[in-house]
Amino acid sequence: MAFGFHSTAEEVADGIDLGGQTWLVTGVSSGLGHETARVLASRGARIIGAARTEAKAQQALDEVGADGMAVACELSEPGQVREAVEKVRASGATLAGIIANAGIMALPTLQQKNGVELQLYTNHVGHFVLVTGLLDRLADDGRVVMLSSGAHFLAKRGLELDNLSGETNYDAWRMYGRSKLANILFARSIARQLEGTGKTANAVHPGVIQTNLARHVSNAEAMFERLRPNMKSVGQGAATQVYVAIHPDNAGVSGEYFADCAVADTLKEAKDDALADALWEATEALL
Ligand SMILES: NC(=O)c1ccc[n+]([C@@H]2O[C@H](COP(=O)([O-])OP(=O)(O)OC[C@H]3O[C@@H](n4cnc5c(N)ncnc54)[C@H](OP(=O)(O)O)[C@@H]3O)[C@@H](O)[C@H]2O)c1
Numbered sequence: 551m552a553f554g555f556h557s558t559a560e561e562v563a564d565g566i567d568l569g570g571q572t573w574l575v576t577g578v579s580s581g582l583g584h585e586t587a588r589v590l591a592s593r594g595a596r597i598i599g600a601a602r603t604e605a606k607a608q609q610a611l612d613e614v615g616a617d618g619m620a621v622a623c624e625l626s627e628p629g630q631v632r633e634a635v636e637k638v639r640a641s642g643a644t645l646a647g648i649i650a651n652a653g654i655m656a657l658p659t660l661q662q663k664n665g666v667e668l669q670l671y672t673n674h675v676g677h678f679v680l681v682t683g684l685l686d687r688l689a690d691d692g693r694v695v696m697l698s699s700g701a702h703f704l705a706k707r708g709l710e711l712d713n714l715s716g717e718t719n720y721d722a723w724r725m726y727g728r729s730k731l732a733n734i735l736f737a738r739s740i741a742r743q744l745e746g747t748g749k750t751a752n753a754v755h756p757g758v759i760q761t762n763l764a765r766h767v768s769n770a771e772a773m774f775e776r777l778r779p780n781m782k783s784v785g786q787g788a789a790t791q792v793y794v795a796i797h798p799d800n801a802g803v804s805g806e807y808f809a810d811c812a813v814a815d816t817l818k819e820a821k822d823d824a825l826a827d828a829l830w831e832a833t834e835a836l837l
Pocket of ligand 1: 576579602625626652699764
């Protein structure tokens, strides 16, 4: 069956048995992460749910009826992300996949952590620590799914590796776009590292969905009114990441960017392996 814009996460997961599998989902406390955990758990998966606090993660697991483990993982605190990595490793779990879904969007004024613009730090650097720390815990056919966004097209100045602080001409949406471009390039780097292993890494644009993500947007209601005709429900929004994560169609598919449950176009910078390498080096230098 072909899936597309209107497909829901439940539909793409229909008939797929995830019994015996363990999936790590970040941002499990809200929106698309919550729905993803719900649907994977409904197919029998054990969920390692990550949120800013263990209590929030546990509450989400309880709400979606998932068996598993709650992990505190404040992505803007590399020390806490490393503790999360240690907790997952200590559990002995083999991961069927990692869905790096948490994110923040369009901070109206420049905020920084350790001198780095906070959207890049949270959305990219935090997930870099988490995913690289757990890559060797992936199952033989394990899949990494990075939540990116069509907003990566807003990264009009590319990655701006000379402006990691965000201090040069800060713009909320351009900086969000940059963080989402970083998510694609990181997936690409991981895909190259996993080549020939059966393990994969891809990036996803979920669509436009009304969630808590817009909490920092002052005119969010007006924005959603304008976008409404092209918006998805939360169930539809979680479909592409669930499709890329678990559907047999995507076995062995790696290094791609998906939207509406299909491979989609990106900015040309998102296909630039030299830029992906430069991002990797810059991120390691930050850490
Ligand atoms: N919704 C859309 O239209 C849309 C479009 C394109 C891409 N995306 C991407 O989809 C992903 C999920 O977004 P969503 O719409 O589901 O948003 P959401 O409802 O706001 O959920 C985001 C999740 O990320 C968590 N999070 C945020 N900052 C964090 C941090 N510093 N450390 C740990 N967790 C943190 C949030 O936890 P708290 O609730 O505790 O803050 C929440 O669980 C994001 O990566 C987003 O960029 C969404």
